[in-house]
Amino acid sequence: TRASASSVRPCAAANISPREGFLGMAGSMELPTKGGFSFDLCRRNAMLEKNGLKMPGFRKTGTTIVGLVFADGVVLGADTRATEGPIVADKNCEKIHFMAPNIYCCGAGTAADTEAVTDMVSSQLQLHRYATSRESRVVTALTLLKTHLFNYQGHVSAALVLGGVDVTGPHLHTVYPHGSTDTLPFATMGSGSLAAMSVFESKYREGLTREEGIALVAEAIRAGIFNDLGSGSNVDVCVITKGNTEYLRNHELPNPRTFVSSKGYSFNKGHTEVLSTKITQLKLKPEVADGDAMEE
Amino acid sequence: PQIFEYNGSAVVAMVGKNCFAIASDRRLGVQLQTVATDFQRVFKIHGKLYIGLSGLATDAQTLYQRLAFKHKLYQLREERDMKPETFASLVSALLYEKRFGPYFCQPIIAGLGEKDQPFICTMDCIGAKELAKDFVVSGTASESLYGACESMYKPDMEPEELFETISQALLSSVDRDCLSGWGGYVLIV
Numbered sequence: 001t002r003a004s005a006s007s008v009r010p011c012a013a014a015n016i017s018p019r020e021g022f023l024g025m026a027g028s029m030e031l032p033t034k035g036g037f038s039f040d041l042c043r044r045n046a047m048l049e050k051n052g053l054k055m056p057g058f059r060k061t062g063t064t065i066v067g068l069v070f071a072d073g074v075v076l077g078a079d080t081r082a083t084e085g086p087i088v089a090d091k092n093c094e095k096i097h098f099m100a101p102n103i104y105c106c107g108a109g110t111a112a113d114t115e116a117v118t119d120m121v122s123s124q125l126q127l128h129r130y131a132t133s134r135e136s137r138v139v140t141a142l143t144l145l146k147t148h149l150f151n152y153q154g155h156v157s158a159a160l161v162l163g164g165v166d167v168t169g170p171h172l173h174t175v176y177p178h179g180s181t182d183t184l185p186f187a188t189m190g191s192g193s194l195a196a197m198s199v200f201e202s203k204y205r206e207g208l209t210r211e212e213g214i215a216l217v218a219e220a221i222r223a224g225i226f227n228d229l230g231s232g233s234n235v236d237v238c239v240i241t242k243g244n245t246e247y248l249r250n251h252e253l254p255n256p257r258t259f260v261s262s263k264g265y266s267f268n269k270g271h272t273e274v275l276s277t278k279i280t281q282l283k284l285k286p287e288v289a290d291g292d293a294m295e296e
Numbered sequence: 297p298q299i300f301e302y303n304g305s306a307v308v309a310m311v312g313k314n315c316f317a318i319a320s321d322r323r324l325g326v327q328l329q330t331v332a333t334d335f336q337r338v339f340k341i342h343g344k345l346y347i348g349l350s351g352l353a354t355d356a357q358t359l360y361q362r363l364a365f366k367h368k369l370y371q372l373r374e375e376r377d378m379k380p381e382t383f384a385s386l387v388s389a390l391l392y393e394k395r396f397g398p399y400f401c402q403p404i405i406a407g408l409g410e411k412d413q414p415f416i417c418t419m420d421c422i423g424a425k426e427l428a429k430d431f432v433v434s435g436t437a438s439e440s441l442y443g444a445c446e447s448m449y450k451p452d453m454e455p456e457e458l459f460e461t462i463s464q465a466l467l468s469s470v471d472r473d474c475l476s477g478w479g480g481y482v483l484i485v
Binding site: 090 | 298302376388391392394395396397398419420421423425426447448450456457459460461464467479485
C-alpha cells in the first residue's frame with residue numbers, strides 16, 4: 001500500500017533540506033510532508049481557546065544583544081539569561097548562534113524561533129557554499145533571514161543582530177521580526193537594548209582596536225544585565241576578523257553564585273520512603289562491526 | 297483556565313557521577329479533580345534514554361508514540377540506538393514543526409551519551425532547547441522545583457545519594473503544588 005511504501009523510503013530526498021529531512025518521514029501517513037510548518041493541530045487548539053483555555057507563554061530571551069564594527073572586523077556580544085515569564089529558565093544559555101565560519105548571529109525574541117531560523121539559514125548557507133565553492137557573504141545570510149521572516153509576517157518572533165567578515169569587508173546588520181533590516185556601525189536589540197545603546201552612543205568611535213572593541217561590547221552588555229530585568233548572568237563575546245573567528249563563551253562572569261551554603265543538604269540512604277523497587281540490568285547490545293569497504 | 301494546568305504535572309531530571317536520575321509525580325487530574333494516582337509521565341526510548349513529558353497528558357502520550365515510532369525506524373536504518381543529543385534535536389524539530397499550533401507539552405530528555413556521559417535537556421512547548429549541566433525541571437510545580445533543586449543539588453553525586461536528593465526535591469516541591477503529587481516515580485540509570 002502507499003502508506004507502507006512511504007514509511008520505508010529513505011529520507012535523504014534531494015529537495016528536502018537537511019534540517020527538515022527527518023520531518024518528511026512520518027508527518028502524515030497519507031502524504032509525505034515537504035518540511036516547514038504543519039498546521040494540523042490548529043483547529044483543535046482554536047477549539048480549546050474558544051472553550052476558555054488560555055494559550056501558554058513561550059520561552060523568550062528577554063535579552064541584551066549588541067554588535068559593533070571595529071578596525072579589523074566585527075564584535076558581537078550577548079547576555080545569557082533565558083526567561084519563561086518572570087522565572088529564569090536558563091542561567092547560561094547561548095544566544096550567539098553560528099551561521100558560517102565567518103558569520104555569527106545573536107538572537108532575541110522567542111527562543112525557539114531564533115534557534116530554528118538561525119539553524120535553518122545556517123544549513124542553507126552551507127549548501128550554498130557547497131554549490132558555489134566560495135566563502136559565504138553576510139548579505140546572503142541577511143537576505144535569507146529577511147525573506148523567511150517577512151513571509152511569516154512577524155509571527156516568527158526573531159529579532160537578530162547579524163555580523164560577519166567576508167571578501168567585501170566587515171558587515172553588521174539588524175533584522176526585525178517583520179523582516180526589515182538595518183545596516184549599522186553599532187547595533188543593539190532586545191529588552192536591554194536601550195541600556196546598551198546608551199553605552200555605545202557615548203563611547204563608540206570609528207577605528208577601535210580589538211581590545212577596545214571587546215571592552216566596549218562587554219560594558220554595553222553589563223549595562224543591559226544590571227539595568228534590565230530580562231537580561232542577566234554572564235557576558236558572551238564573539239570577535240570576527242578576516243580569516244579568524246573567536247567565540248569567547250562566558251567572557252565575563254559578573255554574577256557568580258556566592259550564596260552556596262557550605263553545609264549543603266545531605267540525605268542519608270533510606271530517608272525517602274520507597275514503595276517498590278525494580279532493578280533492570282541493561283542488556284549489552286551487539287555491536288555491528290565495521291565491515292569491509294565496498295568494492296569499487 | 298490554563299492549558300498547562302489542566303492535568304497537572306511535575307518532572308525533574310538531575311545529573312550525577314556517570315549516572316542520571318529522572319523523576320515525575322504520579323497524579324493525573326482534570327483541573328481540580330484527581331482521576332488517577334499512578335499515571336506514567338516518564339517513558340523509555342531505549343535502555344539509556346528516557347523522556348519525561350509534562351503538560352497536557354493527551355499530547356504527552358501522542359508525542360511519546362510519535363517519538364517511539366521515529367526511534368524504531370532509526371534503529372532499523374542505523375542498526376543502533378539514537379544518541380541523546382540527536383534525540384533532543386529530533387524532539388525539538390518535531391515540536392517546532394507545530395510552531396503555530398503546538399503540542400502543549402514540555403519534554404525533559406535524559407540519557408547517557410558517548411562513554412556513558414550523562415546528558416539532560418529540557419524544551420518549551422515549541423522546541424527551544426535548554427541544555428543544563430546540573431538539573432532541569434518542568435511542569436506546574438516547576439517554580440518550587442527550581443528552588444528545591446537549586447539548594448539541594450550537589451555535583452557528582454553517586455546513584456544512591458542522587459536518588460535521595462531528587463526524591464526529596466520532587467516531594468517537597470509537589471507538596472507546594474495542588475495539581476501534582478500522589479508520590480513520585482524515580483528512574484536512575
